[in-house]
């Protein structure tokens with residue numbers, strides 16, 4: 107039987123977790139819960155707000171040199187990373203792809219030597235990444251995308267801000283990157299998963315509504331309510347905890363049922379009403 111020490115005491119007792127985007131919204135709620143459940147939070151954000159953070163590292167996660175310096179400054183023996191920092195589709199496309207995808211990947215890969223064996227990495231993706239199977243050529247082309255090539259990539263693959271495409275693409279590629287890394291660090295029992303929230307009431311919700319226009323109205327018609335950070339953070343905590351060592355490379359939709367609704371619509375699984 108596997109180790110079930112998580113049944114004793116607090117779920118994250120003694121664990122040190124890095125939370126990016128810790129100053130607002132979902133990241134802030136993740137930080138609050140980590141602390142409440144016995145863990146220490148090393149927060150990373152471009153903004154200075156350290157409410158639930160043991161140590162705050164101010165860093166712009168779209169900049170290669172800053173990320174390198176950040177990783178050098180962070181300690182070793184880290185038990186988990188929650189990658190929640192992200193920009194909405196109203197930000198410039200190169201920044202959206204820089205922070206949500208290229209910066210996240212660069213930061214995470216540099217951090218691997220600083221992680222304890224058995225560590226957990228959780229990427230906050232999005233329902234916006236649902237359509238990844240339709241974007242395979244661009245996703246494959248983005249696998250080795252570096253900071254300096256982002257502008258050319260945007261032009262070549264049309265991942266501009268039109269219709270929020272830069273944001274959707276960043277999350278599609280993130281879900282696929284997570285899946286592809288299911289076993290990358292298996293020899294050290296390090297796992298990576300993602301959580302995909304639907305619309306969540308945080309400061310960037312208005313940016314999504316602005317970008318999506320009529321599409322957002324469609325969602326609003328079928329959804330009972332937008333999510334709250336409190337709906338999303340517990341799922342991230344679950345994946346950071348020792349309860350989930352055999353969940354690897356998975357994406358967990360946390361969206362009030364929206365992704366199931368989309369699957370049912372696409373595959374015509376709803377009963378037709380007479």
Ligand SMILES: NC(=O)c1ccc[n+]([C@@H]2O[C@H](COP(=O)([O-])OP(=O)(O)OC[C@H]3O[C@@H](n4cnc5c(N)ncnc54)[C@H](O)[C@@H]3O)[C@@H](O)[C@H]2O)c1
Pocket residue numbers: 126127128129130131132133150151152153165166167168189190191192193194205230231232233302303304305306307308309310311314
């Ligand atoms: N709110 C939603 O509807 C929603 C839905 C699905 C997914 N998400 C994802 O959830 C994550 C958190 O979003 P949120 O809703 O909490 O938004 P938020 O704006 O409240 O929080 C994002 C945090 O990331 C930080 N950040 C932004 N750019 C950064 C950079 N360059 N370097 C370091 N930190 C940076 C911000 O300062 C902020 O504290 C994002 O990845 C977002 O894409 C949000």
